[in-house]
Amino acid sequence: MTPVEIAILSIIILFLFLSLRMPVAFIMLVIGMGGYTYLTNMNAAISLATQTLYSNFASYSLIVVPLFVWMGFIAYYSGLSSKIFDATYKIVGNLPGGLAIATVVACTAFGAICGSTTATAATMSAVALPEMNRYNYKRSFSTAAIASSAIIGVMIPPSVIFILYGVATGESISKLFLAGILPGILLMVAFMVTIYIKAVRDPEAAPAGPYVPFKEKIRALFSGGMEVVVIFVAVMGGLFGELFTPTEAGAVGVFATLAVSVARRSLSWDGFVKSLEETIRLSAMILFLVATAFIYSRFLAITGLPTSIASLAVEAPLPPVMVLILILFVYFLLGLFIDGLALVLMTTPIFYPVAVALGYDPIWFGVIVVLALGMGVITPPVGANVYVVAGVAKDVNVMEIFSGIWPFLFAIIVCIAILIVFPQIALLFPRLL
Secondary structure: OHHHHEEEEEEHHHHHHHHHOOOOOHHHHHHHHHHHHHHHOHHHHHHHHHHHHHHHOOOOOOHHHHHHHHHHHHHHHOOOHHHHHHHHHHOOOOOOOOOHHHHHHHHHHHHHOOOOOOHHHHHHHHHHHHHHHOOOHHHHHHHHHHHHHHHHHHHOOOOOHHHHHHHHOHHHHHHHHHHHHHHHHHHHHHHHHHHHHHHHHOOOOOOOOOOOOHHHHHHHHHHHHHHHHHHHHHHHHHHHHHOHHHHHHHHHHHHHHHHHHHOOOOHHHHHHHHHHHHHHHHHHHHHHHHHHHHHHHHHHHHOOOHHHHHHHHHHHHOOHHHHHHHHHHHHHHHHHOOHHHHHHHHHHHHHHHHHHOOOOOOHHHHHHHHHHHHHHOOOOOHHHHHHHHHHHOOOOOOHHHOOHHHHHHHHHHHHHHHHHHHOOOEEEEEEHH
């Protein structure tokens, strides 16, 4: 067998084992080590594994992962989400579908301090669902709105998935963070418009909330929104002004979030300990996943498969945009079954060279990929966000939530189309660096 055929066989075996629900990191480690040994020798494979594990766990640049993860869990356990929702609820709650629109804005704001979609979905479900139930929102619509809005968290920095894309490709994490801001806002607006149209067409599904005087709206904005603004500006302002690196930004973000939580007296000792425990657990999983993905990508690199696919894509009798759409469709299909973090690390060695060979900006490509992966967390059969919301709601069937997801999926597709036609939306801020 040729090296390329071996690589193709390894991918088939990889997805075969994934269908058996085996841990993706373990599969990539075994296949990567086995393939590397077959093409070189055992000593070279062992040397690769030991060097990779050490370099990943001792890497200064990867410290950014546990720092931003910890920042998110501090925000989660300190109850910052409640204050954010209260502020947005008072500002836009009286509009048709106002509570759902407030949830979208709150998810965007919470995403600025927590880059996890599942954490955002769980938090906002606990905060927003009781209010929506009180105003008799249609259950399939309210739960779908929360599950979908949580996706915005992966677009608004800090985003763990952008960090992993940057690590896997060598692209600037700072530029990826900046590139996600405007697309994240675009997605927020698209969801708000979707909710408003639904509320106007079917007022019983999403009735308007109570009227709030203008002065109280301004007061709510400053009392609930300024804390998030302070944290976001502390992190992104330093990155944008090139005052510090992404790793240092993570440390600043943790300090700012802790300072706000302590000042509000909202973070208990028990919550602080839990935030550390969850950070250690999730960070260990992510870093091990990064290490095994690197071993697997090195194996693919020596087979020449990524280069062959890139050459094939360039020579194919298809316009580049059609190749891009095919890549995004593959990401969508794989995202139905595989976690987005793992999927980025698994597929980047294959699709990144193709995008670069076709002349696409790698920062813009990362934004498009992350947005496409967002669809996977709200679509069956996996749909992690949907299961999280259903777990919090308890009295809602998972299929009932899935039935309300379709308008939001359409909104994501529209946003992807807009970014393909107008890539400047994603590239405006990175080009200012």
